Structures are given as structure tokens and as C-alpha cells.
């Protein structure tokens with residue numbers, strides 16, 4: 680097990696239309712995860728909390744403003760030969776203002792819960808997103824090969840509430 684020297688917090692927000700069982704995904708047009716569907720999110724700006732970053736990234740990337748924001752889980756991602764782990768804070772939004780609109784970074788699209796394009800998403804998403812949609816809180820750990828696709832090891836715990844952060848001392852993979 681490679682020692683993980685630091686972690687980088689990131690946000691990931693999924694807006695839901697619970698009445699019609701639809702999830703808003705964005706096709707990422709640039710940068711990390713390009714040409715994949717995912718939720719909306721990214722890095723924290725200096726001085727920002729994780730929650731503030733989640734709101735800001737949703738507005739910047741999908742042009743909608745969340746009226747609620749529930750932390751549903753945390754995923755900790757590591758990559759072969761990379762000492763920096765990604766700590767992804769996953770949120771669900773069920774009420775928002777505005778209409779999802781394409782931006783420079785993302786092309787938003789609604790999908791039925793039973794028709795999520797997992798083959799066009801990060802391979803870990805298929806493991807934990809169904810629990811999130813079922814409103815189960817989780818803590819996931821995924822260790823990726825250098826191809827950023829193959830999951831070499833994984834662990835998913837269903838918990839009563841999402842922790843504030845991923846405790847590096849509790850890392851099992």
C-alpha cells in the first residue's frame with residue numbers, strides 16, 4: 680500500500696427530480712474526467728468551505744442555484760503511484776432555482792434513474808450512485824490503476840450519516 684501523503688477535497692453535486700425519478704448529469708467538456716457524464720463539482724477556492732464550493736460549482740457549471748444541499752456520502756479515490764488522494768464530497772439537491780444550461784465546462788442532461796449512462800461515467804459511479812439515489816449515506820474507497828478506469832480495490836460502507844471528512848488513518852486499501 681503506497682503511503683498517501685495528502686488528500687485533495689473536491690465536491691460532486693447531483694440535482695434530482697424526485698417526483699419524476701430523474702437525475703441531472705453533465706457531460707464534462709474539458710479537464711479531468713473529460714467526455715464523461717458526472718455530477719457537477721470541483722476544487723475548493725481559497726478560504727471556501729466544502730459546502731460553499733458545492734453551491735458555487737453547481738451554479739458555475741449548470742447555471743442553477745441549489746435551495747437545499749444534503750451530504751449523502753464521501754468517496755476517497757487513490758491512483759496507482761500517486762501519493763495524493765481525492766476526497767470527493769457527494770451532495771444531493773432536490774430543489775433549485777433556474778434551468779440547467781450548458782456552460783463552457785458542462786452539457787447538462789436529465790436521465791431516468793433506471794437509465795443512467797454508467798458506461799460513459801467514472802467506473803466507481805456504478806458502485807455507489809444507486810445507494811445515493813436510495814438516500815443511503817456511504818463512505819467509499821476506490822483504488823484505481825494508472826488507466827484511471829480499472830478499480831484495483833474498493834470498499835463501500837453504508838453509514839448513518841456522511842462524515843465531515845475522510846479520515847486518512849481509517850484508510851483500508
Ligand SMILES: CNc1ncnc2c1ncn2[C@@H]1O[C@H](COP(=O)(O)OP(=O)(O)OP(=O)(O)O)[C@@H](O)[C@H]1O
Nearest residue numbers: 689690691710711712719720721722756767801803
Ligand atoms: C476517480 N473517480 C471519480 N469518480 C467520480 N467523480 C470524480 C472522480 N474523480 C473526480 N471526480 C469529480 O470530477 C470533478 C473534477 O473536477 P475538476 O475539473 O478537477 O474541478 P474544477 O471544476 O474545479 O476544475 P477546473 O475549473 O477545470 O480547474 C469533480 O466534480 C470531482 O468531484
